[in-house]
Amino acid sequence: MMPPVTRRSALKAMALTGLALLPESPTEAGILNREPGWVRGKMTGAFALVETLQAEGTACVYGIPGAQENELWDALKTKRLPYLLVTHEFSAACMADGYARSTGQPGVLCVVPGPGLTNSLSGIGEALLDSVPMVCLVGDVARGDKYRPFQVHDLPQVGLLKQVTKAVFEVGAVTDIPGAVRKAFQLARAGEPGPVGVVIPYNLLIESGSFASGPLAPLPVPFDENAFACALHLLAQKNLRVGIYAGQGCMDHGPLLARVAEMLQAPVATSVSGKGVIDECHPLAVGWGYGPQGTGTAEAIFKHVDVVLAIGVRYSEVSTAFYAIPKRPHLIHVDINPCNLGKTVKADVCVHADAGVFLSKLDENASCLARPCDRKLHDRIRQLKSADRERNCRLYARCGADPMAFLLKLRCCTQPDALVFVDVTLTEHWAAEAFTVHQPRTYFNPTDNQSMGWSIPAALGAQRVHPGRQVVTITGDGCLLMSAMEMSTAGREGLPVKFFILDDQSYHYMQVLQESAYKRTTATHLAHLDYAALAKALGIGYQEITTTEDLEGCIRGALCQPGPVLTRVVTDYRKRPVRWIAATRDRFVEELSPAQKARFLGRISARALHPHPWND
Numbered sequence: 001m002m003p004p005v006t007r008r009s010a011l012k013a014m015a016l017t018g019l020a021l022l023p024e025s026p027t028e029a030g031i032l033n034r035e036p037g038w039v040r041g042k043m044t045g046a047f048a049l050v051e052t053l054q055a056e057g058t059a060c061v062y063g064i065p066g067a068q069e070n071e072l073w074d075a076l077k078t079k080r081l082p083y084l085l086v087t088h089e090f091s092a093a094c095m096a097d098g099y100a101r102s103t104g105q106p107g108v109l110c111v112v113p114g115p116g117l118t119n120s121l122s123g124i125g126e127a128l129l130d131s132v133p134m135v136c137l138v139g140d141v142a143r144g145d146k147y148r149p150f151q152v153h154d155l156p157q158v159g160l161l162k163q164v165t166k167a168v169f170e171v172g173a174v175t176d177i178p179g180a181v182r183k184a185f186q187l188a189r190a191g192e193p194g195p196v197g198v199v200i201p202y203n204l205l206i207e208s209g210s211f212a213s214g215p216l217a218p219l220p221v222p223f224d225e226n227a228f229a230c231a232l233h234l235l236a237q238k239n240l241r242v243g244i245y246a247g248q249g250c251m252d253h254g255p256l257l258a259r260v261a262e263m264l265q266a267p268v269a270t271s272v273s274g275k276g277v278i279d280e281c282h283p284l285a286v287g288w289g290y291g292p293q294g295t296g297t298a299e300a301i302f303k304h305v306d307v308v309l310a311i312g313v314r315y316s317e318v319s320t321a322f323y324a325i326p327k328r329p330h331l332i333h334v335d336i337n338p339c340n341l342g343k344t345v346k347a348d349v350c351v352h353a354d355a356g357v358f359l360s361k362l363d364e365n366a367s368c369l370a371r372p373c374d375r376k377l378h379d380r381i382r383q384l385k386s387a388d389r390e391r392n393c394r395l396y397a398r399c400g401a402d403p404m405a406f407l408l409k410l411r412c413c414t415q416p417d418a419l420v421f422v423d424v425t426l427t428e429h430w431a432a433e434a435f436t437v438h439q440p441r442t443y444f445n446p447t448d449n450q451s452m453g454w455s456i457p458a459a460l461g462a463q464r465v466h467p468g469r470q471v472v473t474i475t476g477d478g479c480l481l482m483s484a485m486e487m488s489t490a491g492r493e494g495l496p497v498k499f500f501i502l503d504d505q506s507y508h509y510m511q512v513l514q515e516s517a518y519k520r521t522t523a524t525h526l527a528h529l530d531y532a533a534l535a536k537a538l539g540i541g542y543q544e545i546t547t548t549e550d551l552e553g554c555i556r557g558a559l560c561q562p563g564p565v566l567t568r569v570v571t572d573y574r575k576r577p578v579r580w581i582a583a584t585r586d587r588f589v590e591e592l593s594p595a596q597k598a599r600f601l602g603r604i605s606a607r608a609l610h611p612h613p614w615n616d
Helices: 007-021 026-030 043-054 070-078 091-105 115-129 157-162 174-189 202-206 227-237 256-266 296-302 355-364 375-392 403-413 427-433 453-464 477-493 510-519 531-538 548-560 579-590 594-609
Strands: 039-044 062-063 084-085 108-111 134-140 166-170 195-200 208-213 241-247 269-270 285-288 306-309 330-335 349-352 419-422 470-477 498-503 542-547 565-570
Touching: 026 256, 043 070, 043 084, 043 174, 043 202, 043 208, 062 091, 062 174, 070 084, 070 202, 084 453, 084 477, 091 115, 091 134, 091 453, 091 477, 108 115, 108 565, 115 134, 115 157, 115 195, 134 157, 134 174, 134 202, 157 195, 157 355, 157 453, 166 174, 174 195, 174 542, 195 208, 227 306, 227 330, 227 349, 227 355, 241 256, 256 269, 256 349, 256 355, 269 296, 285 296, 285 375, 285 427, 306 355, 306 498, 330 355, 403 427, 403 470, 403 498, 403 548, 419 427, 419 453, 427 470, 427 579, 453 470, 453 477, 470 477, 498 548, 510 579, 510 594, 531 542, 542 548, 548 565
Parallel strands: 062 084, 062 108, 108 134, 134 195, 166 195, 241 269, 241 306, 269 285, 306 330, 330 349, 419 470, 470 498, 498 565, 542 565
Antiparallel strands: 039 208
């Protein structure tokens, strides 16, 4: 007698029939007899893509699944490649960015076409302008013979990505998937790092093919021998004092940079993105910048420098405070991207080279470059740093916590290798000056696209792959509004990021800029939030700092809690000066025509006589 047919037995039979019709199983194709780094065998496009990501060393994929990529996300789970679900695709890009900056390897985001891609563009653009390696996997509507008009999300994905990436690879056949992904990783790492897009029609993810894809060799590293010889000749003139300006391009060459600095007895200043390339407690480290926008120490020391050796840095608008960089007698500019050389500041010698190779070549020529230890220089740097610290320790706040005091206490309370993510706030400029960085890839700031709200998701992306590290954010209340819901991801996943929110219920950065130019502010007031209720709703811890006296105890309290914590820092900015703002304002005024200066001055004078209420 036949057993009765139940709903469960029928579904089981259907599943077994479906499995029998599938090509060689992903397990057999992807694991058995696999050579290291190779993707071999018969499998679906989705499985081939995941195996390629694993072969490239991907530790986590960030994004949101959708109709065009569900096959890929299911393959991620099957192959046990870690992923992190986000609340918004902007965050996926920022998380991949945080992963990349903290590891030095390309971060990977995976989003659907249309709104998934457009939501992520600001974060991808940040990676492009900040030279951060990233691979952007973007699904697409069905193409080829599967194409139908008026498909959902049918925007020009490739065209959109081209605006914010180094290149875009559009996959046209299932067997092309591994090669396109490998090329994306190769290019993302090569030269000046940056994001690269891969667009894959969803019908290719479910198609099957036979694959034999091996690793790609790194692209050649440039080194201009003739230009190096010119640089060497200039640096060998020991009557000329040398100063090094180091950028993000030096991030993986810190010990070598320090050795060259000691050899040349050269003070080392960094760009904002370059903070950490040398321990800022090193006797030759002078802080960030070397003009009026940077630390007082760097500005004073570099006034006596004859040759600036700029390595892996672009002299961008933000790092130079609207190009307020002082000219020195000679400049040697070294960069892996020839398009960056001498573009902002005219250079005597432009060297197209990788920073590490260039520094190694200098080290090899120590016999003609080495200089005796300059004790007077070391003493002068130490004295100036002491004066900077004394100035930074002055308190301005009266009815809340002093933001500079917060930064100094946070540094005291955090471990030397803590990962610190600073958002687009007025405080980012004080942090660049006063937050001492000891190790590379521990201090991060969205510099050249200034994407507000970046720090919260970027910190989560880094925490996901650095589970044992302290990770903190320094975020303004305006930036919080851009990405606050992403803290729910921390609560859901138990990612122990400590979110410090500087709250004065306004876009204070804009208020400072507007007040100086217009004698009033416009559209800068924010709503009062119940932060305790917000933290509870998001599933994370909460505490509040209301005075400068509370800072150390509350910071340590937050750091000691095992899970994610939102700390509201009631902030009183008062009239604390900002060197970056002052330098930018002075440079901006220099650029105005006489008629523009007269108009600005007339408006400011009139409003000074008839003050406008400070409101929106």
